[in-house]
Amino acid sequence: MLKRQFAQHECPLAQALGEIGDGWTLQIIREAIYGTTQFEAFRANTGASRGLLADRLAHLTAAAILRKTKGDSDGRETFYELTQKGRDLWPVMLSLMLWSDKHLQDKDIVSARSGKTGARVTDVVAIDKAGNIITPQDTVLQPGKDISPAFKARIKVASAP
């Protein structure tokens, strides 16, 4: 089991990174989102070693990001499927994919599209409860009621780019 712990911040982002921010863990979640469910397939598609993969799958299962089930037609098989918590990481993966398309790639490998209209996903935007778009330039980080003075001091100068 990975013992390394990132500095325990109250920062929600630091906590999320502590839970899934490990490089291999993200690769595994990517594969799960692509539809991979079995140990050997995760291995083949990520290149992770057996020991590491077993460890990370156990961690993701304990964190309720994946759910482990036994195959009922073939008793040898174990399936790891995304829970709702896991599926909720889709926007993270989608934004990464769009970033990659914009900055890392010129080839047209794969695109996310609407199943209904076929229109390509070009962007990911923040919205408020009413559905209004909030641009990155207009975004600020606001301390909440449970924030510590120390962390408040750090984020008060920060605003989104």
Place this chain on the structure above:
Amino acid sequence: MLKRQFAQHECPLAQALGEIGDGWTLQIIREAIYGTTQFEAFRANTGASRGLLADRLAHLTAAAILRKTKGDSDGRETFYELTQKGRDLWPVMLSLMLWSDKHLQDKDIVSARSGKTGARVTDVVAIDKAGNIITPQDTVLQPGKDISPAFKARIKVASAP
């Protein structure tokens, strides 16, 4: 320098994870987005060791996610600031923050809001060129013209959750 390389996929997501998917790298990008610019501040806020931090900052600079500049008032200082490519990772961090709020936290530590209206960011959504929202349930991954047969076979069953 980190030698470990994730399986070299043509997959844009795998490439993005290869570039920034390392755990410490993501912590550093988080800090940069929070406004951290100096070596010692990155160290204090992430808990990374000096050697590792120097290595990762060099990598992020080489990847043009950070830009390294010298302080002109104080010649000892070095600043690492986000480039546009780096700032474009904001949606990734914001989605992670929202995921954390939904699944990892019950405390009200910090929220992203509109500077203009004060409205809280509640969600991140995919949109097409015309600005129509494409829900995760309606999203499919479509192979592009430069895809290899092998990768095409893998994603053809995949659809977003």
Place this chain on the structure above:
DNA sequence: ATAGATACGTTTAGAATTTGAACTTAATGC
């Protein structure tokens, strides 16, 4: 029923990475 193959692990030694402390170098302040 026996033999071989498959799926999912565990174990282990060796390799690679990370830590933590000490050390450099260069610039600043007193």
Place this chain on the structure above:
DNA sequence: GCATTAAGTTCAAATTCTAAACGTATCTAT
């Protein structure tokens, strides 16, 4: 000059990862 600060570098010890072998249960074919 002398202490301090910022940003690294160096290196031995600790941790983590890999790769190959091994283990166990289940399935398939003979």
